[in-house]
Amino acid sequence: MRALVAIVLVMPAWADTGNAVCARCHPAIAKSYAGTGMAQTSGRTGQSTRKESFGHANVTPDYKLQIGETSRQLEWYIGSGRIGRSYLFRKGGQLFQAPLSxxxxxxxxDVSPGYENKPYLEMTRAVDQGCLQCHTSRPAFVEGGVSCERCHGPGEKHAAQPARTNIVNPVKLAPRQRDSVCAQCHLTGAARIARAGRERGSFTPGSLLSDSIAVFVWDTPGGEGPTATSHFEKLARSRCKQASGDKLWCGSCHTPHADSNRAHYNEQCQSCHRPAACKRSAGSDCITCHMPKSAATQSIEHLAFTDHSIPRRQGKSNPAAAGALKEFWTGQSNPRDTALAYAVAHLDEAYPKLRQAVAANPRDIPLLTELAQYHERRDQDDKAAVLYTQILQLDPTNTMAAVNLGTYKIRRGLTKEAIALWLRALAKNPALIGARMNLAVAQYQSGDAAAARASLKSVLDYEPEHPAAKRMLEQLEQ
Ligand code: HEC
Ligand code: HEC
Ligand code: HEC
Ligand code: HEC
Ligand code: HEC
Ligand code: HEC
Ligand code: HEC
Structure with missing residues (x-):
């Protein structure tokens, strides 16, 4: 069982200046940028120029999500809404993702991606830190969208004393540092592993993304890997990129402060290719044939809709080279990060890699966690329990280890110990519904029906539609 993680907003601590300050001296850029999808990719519900239409029985025009008797106020949106939007709400100081998008x-x-096969509309899915890191800029959405400083770095000193030397201009960086600016959000990969001792969102423009996270991508023989979809991965497969190297980057075709138009893209092709080089071309349009859009534009799954592998012929997206899971930039990484990437992607080779990495780093909690969960998936409960105990010794507030160790204890009849572990986890994160259901059952079995009822009511407070909690409470109240 994978426990939800309590909400701590991990945001770059420095991003404090804000677009309004930059706009005072760079008004034209600020105005133009404000119109882009990136600038509008998150914010307070109702405050965006792009309006939703209502009529769905479950959401009212003032953004109340109504489920049965319960309602939740949708406070923030994620996604500019050209394709779609997800929503966030708060309960008890925690942020949750709405089950409808x-x-x-x-x-x-309709139902949000990933909720399709749930028996009821779940209301306790903790918001993924990744969503916030790529779609918002400052803690608690003080600033909606991707802010100037996500690409230009901390601007406080520059705003106080403007000079070219105290602000990052991506085009003036070395190629890998330059590419890192866009890759922090546009290189999704199969696994994004925070380097030991680093937070996932700790990248600062000007530095290398690979110093804060290792991004692993699929490299499957003869075809596309299962998630080889991001713009970076696709572009890396184009002949244009392979033959031009560092000269070609995202900024070769995209203007950062405005949505570009098709004429602009076609001009960029022709800065390297004479139209005569293509026997099929007629006129100056190149992207219709060579960068076709996929039909998937209705999905808000993370896909590159425009084929950035720039194939010769449509429908023949350029394939990957041979290999397995590799770090994007260098093709290799250290054993710890590689082991974590294999574990996140559920590959069989993960086990020997994790074993070795844990032996070398016996106090590394992400490694211990993945190894424990590997054992748990294979019903090797005793091995998992030893690891959960170790994790709790290193970090007594680790809710995931407490919840899972509790489950292990209850299976062995150690009810009191299990209850204590679950209460400890729930004190830190009250929205752990699975743990609270287990707690209710354990309380009932140990003779405390009143405590069990209270636990079930608390489950229903968070998840009003929870079928098992409803049933059990009815039985207990008879
Ligand atoms: C008080 C006015 C002022 C404010 C506020 C300000 N800038 Fe500037 N900025 C300038 C001036 C003036 C220059 C040109 C400096 C020069 O030519 O020496 C500049 C240059 C730049 C450059 C070009 C650097 C280069 O190497 O080409 C960038 C990028 C930039 N600013 C971004 C920002 C961002 C982002 C913010 C908000 C965090 C911001 N500026 C806030 C006045 C300001
Ligand atoms: C902090 C994260 C972040 C960074 C940094 C970032 N992007 Fe984006 N970008 C996004 C998101 C999120 C969207 C989707 C916007 C939406 O909701 O429509 C997006 C959309 C875009 C689009 C589609 C057009 C648009 O404006 O919506 C282009 C093109 C793009 N980004 C290029 C770039 C380039 C080039 C860079 C680097 C110079 C870059 N991005 C840096 C997050 C980022
Ligand atoms: C690694 C960065 C990254 C992460 C993590 C991420 N997104 Fe995105 N998201 C993007 C980018 C970039 C786009 C633009 C299109 C694309 O590249 O697929 C986008 C597009 C979207 C869109 C469509 C916006 C539109 O109308 O154009 C929605 C909605 C969205 N994301 C929601 C989410 C949610 C919810 C999460 C967390 C579960 C999330 N994203 C996690 C980078 C990210
Ligand atoms: C998605 C990344 C991104 C965001 C967000 C962004 N910029 Fe830029 N900015 C760039 C890049 C890349 C360049 C270099 C463009 C070039 O020269 O090709 C640049 C160049 C600049 C320059 C110097 C060159 C010029 O055009 O005068 C200034 C000033 C600037 N940006 C200010 C801002 C301000 C102010 C904001 C917020 C309103 C902002 N930028 C948001 C990526 C970004
Ligand atoms: C920075 C320069 C540059 C830009 C910009 C560029 N290309 Fe290329 N492209 C190249 C190079 C170099 C090659 C390899 C040429 C060769 O192998 O002879 C290439 C190869 C190609 C090929 C052959 C692909 C294959 O698999 O054989 C096509 C098609 C192509 N480019 C189309 C485009 C289109 C369309 C655009 C604009 C969207 C574009 N290119 C932009 C440099 C560029
Ligand atoms: C050779 C030109 C070229 C390069 C290089 C390029 N793009 Fe694009 N990109 C395009 C074109 C063309 C579109 C489609 C624009 C349209 O239809 O309006 C596009 C669309 C996008 C979109 C909108 C979503 C989609 O897939 O249609 C995003 C996001 C994006 N590009 C990101 C990137 C990033 C990040 C990089 C660098 C890794 C990059 N692009 C490099 C030409 C390019
Ligand atoms: C009507 C669709 C179409 C348009 C429009 C088009 N192309 Fe092509 N292009 C193709 C096809 C198909 C091929 C492959 C031809 C072959 O394999 O014999 C090709 C091949 C190429 C090649 C590889 C040439 C070689 O001999 O290796 C380049 C480079 C290229 N196109 C660039 C462009 C540029 C630049 C434009 C815009 C000025 C453009 N194309 C417009 C369909 C198109």
Whole structure:
């Protein structure tokens, strides 16, 4: 069982100046940038120029999500809404992702990606830190969208004493540092592993992304890997990029402060290719044939819709080279990060790699966690329990280890110990529904029906539709 993690907003601590300050001296850029999808990719509900249409029984025009008797106020959106939007709400000081999203085509509300096969609309999915890191800029959405400083770095000193030397201009960086600026959000990969001792969102423009996270991508023989979809991965497969090297980057075709138009893209092709080089071309349009859009533009799954592998012929997206899971930039990484990437991607080779990495880093909690979960998936409970105990010794507030060790204890009849572990986890994160259901059962079995009822009511407070909690409470109240 993978426990939810309590919400701590991990945001770059420095991003404090804000677009309004930059706009005072760079008004034209600020105005133009404000119109882009990136600038509008998150914010307070109702404050965006792109409006949703309502009519779905579960969401009212003032953004109340209504489920049965319960309602939740959707406070923030993620996604500019050209394709779609996800929403966040708060309960008890925690942030959750809404089970419904808005889809621009056809304009309607529907179940969020990943909730399709759930028996009821879950209301306790903790918001993924990754969403916030790529879609918002300052803690608690003080600033909606991708801010100037996400690409230009901390601007406080520059705003006080403007000079070219105290602000990052991506084009003036060395190629890998330059590419890192866009890659922090546009290189999704199969696994993004925070380097030992680093937070996932600790990248600062001007530095190397690979110093804070290792991004692993699929490299499968003869075809596309299962998630080889991000713009960086695709572009890396184009002949244009392979033959031009560092000269070609995202900024070769995209203007950062405005949405570019098709004429601009076609001009960029022709800065390297004479139209005559293509026997099929007629006129100056190149992207219609060579960078076709996929039909998947209705999905808000993370896909590159435009084929950035720039294939010769449509429908023949350029394939990957031979290999397995590799670090994007260098093709290799240290044993710890590689082991974590294999574990995150659920590959069989993960086990020997994790074993070796744990032996070398016996106090590394991400490694211990992945190894424990590996054992748990294979029903090797005793081995998992030893590791969970170790994790709790290193970090007594680790809710995931407490919840899972509790489950191990209850299976062995150690009810009191299990209850204590679950209470400890729930004190830190009250929205751990699975743990609270288990707690209710354990409390009932140990003769405390009142405590069990209280636990079930608390489950229903968070998850009003929870079928098992409803059933059990009815039985207990008879
Ligand atoms: C008080 C006015 C002022 C404020 C506020 C300000 N800038 Fe500037 N900025 C300037 C001036 C003036 C220059 C040109 C400096 C020069 O030519 O020596 C500049 C240059 C730049 C450059 C070009 C650097 C280069 O090497 O080409 C960037 C990028 C930049 N600013 C971004 C920002 C960002 C981002 C913010 C907000 C965090 C910001 N500026 C806030 C006045 C300001
Ligand atoms: C902090 C994260 C972040 C960074 C840094 C970032 N992007 Fe984006 N970008 C996004 C998100 C999120 C979207 C989706 C916007 C939406 O909701 O429509 C996006 C959308 C885009 C689009 C589609 C057009 C648009 O404006 O919506 C282009 C093109 C793009 N980014 C290029 C770049 C380039 C080039 C760089 C580097 C110079 C870069 N991005 C840096 C997060 C980022
Ligand atoms: C690694 C960075 C990254 C992460 C993590 C991420 N996104 Fe995105 N998201 C993007 C980018 C970039 C786009 C633009 C299109 C693309 O590249 O697929 C996007 C597009 C979207 C869109 C469509 C916006 C539109 O209308 O154009 C939605 C909605 C969205 N993301 C929601 C989420 C949610 C919810 C999460 C967390 C579960 C999340 N994203 C995690 C980078 C990210
Ligand atoms: C998605 C990344 C990104 C964001 C967000 C962004 N910029 Fe830039 N900015 C760039 C890049 C890349 C360049 C270099 C463009 C070039 O010369 O090709 C640049 C160049 C600049 C320059 C110097 C060159 C010029 O055009 O005058 C200034 C000033 C600047 N940006 C200010 C801002 C301000 C102010 C904001 C916020 C309103 C902002 N930028 C948001 C990526 C970004
Ligand atoms: C920075 C320069 C540069 C830019 C910009 C560029 N290309 Fe290329 N492209 C190249 C190079 C170099 C090659 C390899 C030429 C060769 O192998 O003879 C190439 C190869 C190609 C090929 C052959 C692909 C294959 O698999 O054989 C096509 C098609 C192509 N480019 C189309 C485009 C289109 C369309 C654009 C604009 C969207 C574009 N290129 C932009 C440099 C560029
Ligand atoms: C050779 C030109 C070229 C390069 C280089 C390039 N793009 Fe694009 N990109 C395009 C074109 C063309 C579109 C489609 C624009 C449209 O239809 O309006 C596009 C669209 C996008 C979109 C919108 C979503 C989609 O897939 O349609 C994003 C995001 C994006 N590019 C990101 C990137 C990033 C990040 C990089 C660098 C890794 C990059 N692009 C490099 C030409 C390029
Ligand atoms: C009507 C669709 C179409 C348009 C428009 C188009 N191309 Fe092509 N292009 C193709 C096809 C198909 C091929 C492959 C031809 C072959 O394999 O014999 C090709 C091949 C190429 C090649 C590889 C040439 C070689 O001999 O290796 C380049 C480079 C290229 N195109 C660039 C461009 C540029 C630049 C433009 C815009 C000025 C453009 N194309 C417009 C369909 C198109």
């Amino acid at each position: 808005y889809y621009a085509e056809p304009r309607k509300w």
